[in-house]
Amino acid sequence: MHCLRGKISAIALALLVCALAADTADAQSRNQETLRKNYQKKLEKPFVGKVNWARTLDEAIERARAEKKPILGYFTRSYSP
Amino acid sequence: MEGGPLLEEWWVEVASKEFVPYLNISSQLPTTPDQNLLQRMGGRGYPYFVVLDDNGSRIVPGRSFSQFRPMNRAGTMVAVAGAQELIAARANAAAAPRNPALAANRVLLERLLLDGKVSTQEAAAASEVEGIDPTLAQRFRAQEVLAEYAKTVGRLDRNDVGGRQAAFDRAGRAMLAAHKQGTPLNDTRLRVFGDYWRLVFTGALLDGELVTADKALAIYRRVFGTAANMRERISKMTRDLDAAKKERGESNTTPADSEESTGS
Numbered sequence: 001m002h003c004l005r006g007k008i009s010a011i012a013l014a015l016l017v018c019a020l021a022a023d024t025a026d027a028q029s030r031n032q033e034t035l036r037k038n039y040q041k042k043l044e045k046p047f048v049g050k051v052n053w054a055r056t057l058d059e060a061i062e063r064a065r066a067e068k069k070p071i072l073g074y075f076t077r078s079y080s081p
Numbered sequence: 082m083e084g085g086p087l088l089e090e091w092w093v094e095v096a097s098k099e100f101v102p103y104l105n106i107s108s109q110l111p112t113t114p115d116q117n118l119l120q121r122m123g124g125r126g127y128p129y130f131v132v133l134d135d136n137g138s139r140i141v142p143g144r145s146f147s148q149f150r151p152m153n154r155a156g157t158m159v160a161v162a163g164a165q166e167l168i169a170a171r172a173n174a175a176a177a178p179r180n181p182a183l184a185a186n187r188v189l190l191e192r193l194l195l196d197g198k199v200s201t202q203e204a205a206a207a208s209e210v211e212g213i214d215p216t217l218a219q220r221f222r223a224q225e226v227l228a229e230y231a232k233t234v235g236r237l238d239r240n241d242v243g244g245r246q247a248a249f250d251r252a253g254r255a256m257l258a259a260h261k262q263g264t265p266l267n268d269t270r271l272r273v274f275g276d277y278w279r280l281v282f283t284g285a286l287l288d289g290e291l292v293t294a295d296k297a298l299a300i301y302r303r304v305f306g307t308a309a310n311m312r313e314r315i316s317k318m319t320r321d322l323d324a325a326k327k328e329r330g331e332s333n334t335t336p337a338d339s340e341e342s343t344g345s
Contacts, residue, residue: 003242031211039108051096051248053104056114057137060103064135068172071133072100072151075119076083077107 035079042078082128082150091154100161103133140164140194159270165193182212189217193224201225215264222259223266223277226252228320250287257284257293269304278304280320286325294322 042048053074054060060071086092096102105115107127122131122139130150132140140163151157167190174180174187185207192204200208208218230252239242260281264273278301285294298318305311323333 001220028191028315035108035110039106039110039113042106042108045083050088050093051102053102054333055104056102057105057118060133061135061137063101064133064137064162067101068135068168070100070135070140070161070167070168071102071103071137072096072157072161073105073122073131073133074087074123075107075122075124077127077141079107079109 039078042076084148086152092157095154095157099158099165100132130160132161132163134195135168138195138198140167141196162270166190168196181210185210185213186217189213189221193217193220201284214269214305216266219263219266220271220273222263223256223273226255226280227258227273227276229255243281250283253283253285253287255284256280257288257290260284260293262274275301275305279314279318286321289325291322291325291329291331294325298322 054063054071057073060073063069064071105118106113107116107119110116119127122129123142124131128150131142134140137181149156149160151160167187170183170187170190174183177183188199188207189204192199192201192207206219207213208221225304230248232249233248234245237248257278257280260277266277268274271277282294282297282301285291285297298315301318302315306315326333
């Protein structure tokens with residue numbers, strides 16, 4: 001009897017762990033989706049289209065060397081307002 | 082910023098002519114470019130603006146022209162001026178590789194604007210080369226005085242008023258010596274400009290060189306006199322100079338009778 005109870009408990013625990021893991025993965029996926037949407041929203045802001053921003057530091061350096069100009073970097077974030 | 086200055090016409094114009102604009106968006110998504118670059122650039126919060134040379138090296142904030150946000154055309158132009166000067170100096174040196182003065186100008190600017198690129202000894206040697214831009218040599222001397230002062234004060238206890246005053250006085254005398262050695266700094270856009278003239282004033286007052294103190298105060302007052310947060314400091318400088326003049330039986334200092342020349 002004790003043995004059966006132990007097995008049931010172990011199975012219940014395993015199911016619980018699986019459910020929690022699935023929940024976490026789901027939450028992470030939803031979070032990633034939100035981050036992607038926020039990033040996209042940031043890219044759609046009018047200031048982005050106003051000037052020809054270099055989108056990577058490597059690109060900025062390449063252009064700066066070619067044009068003999070400095071780089072002015074603007075750091076902003078999309079994950080939080 | 083994004084709903085204001087970064088939409089304005091002056092911004093569009095300078096961003097296409099004067100520098101390469103680089104946009105870094107922290108997204109917490111590993112697939113987006115240059116994540117965590119802000120920390121590597123020394124930034125601690127958003128929004129953050131940084132000026133880089135054409136190799137991607139950061140112009141140290143405060144070394145040349147003040148740290149800034151591009152609120153208007155003039156301020157933005159000032160912010161990128163140091164990097165433009167460095168890029169031009171490198172191009173000049175590259176175009177005339179046998180010209181030691183042009184090479185020395187480049188070395189001095191790299192010392193002035195970049196971290197860890199040029200040693201104090203290399204820059205000191207460059208500052209002695211004949212034909213260099215004398216203002217660069219003077220900026221280097223002034224920056225060294227300020228760096229030494231900051232290092233000394235950084236080691237002192239916060240409550241060590243006497244120690245701090247002694248360090249300030251030493252810096253004043255060192256700046257006065259630099260002032261006598263080279264060309265006076267006249268570019269009010271330079272971050273070091275205010276400290277330079279305040280310390281020249283201090284050194285001159287300590288050494289009883291009241292004509293130089295008078296001129297330094299006049300320049301300091303002309304540039305900073307309208308700033309509300311500077312009034313008390315300027316009043317104290319004026320009182321100190323007047324007291325020194327009184328001791329010698331000279332007339333008091335007023336803004337009107339101070340000569341506004343940067344010559345020593």
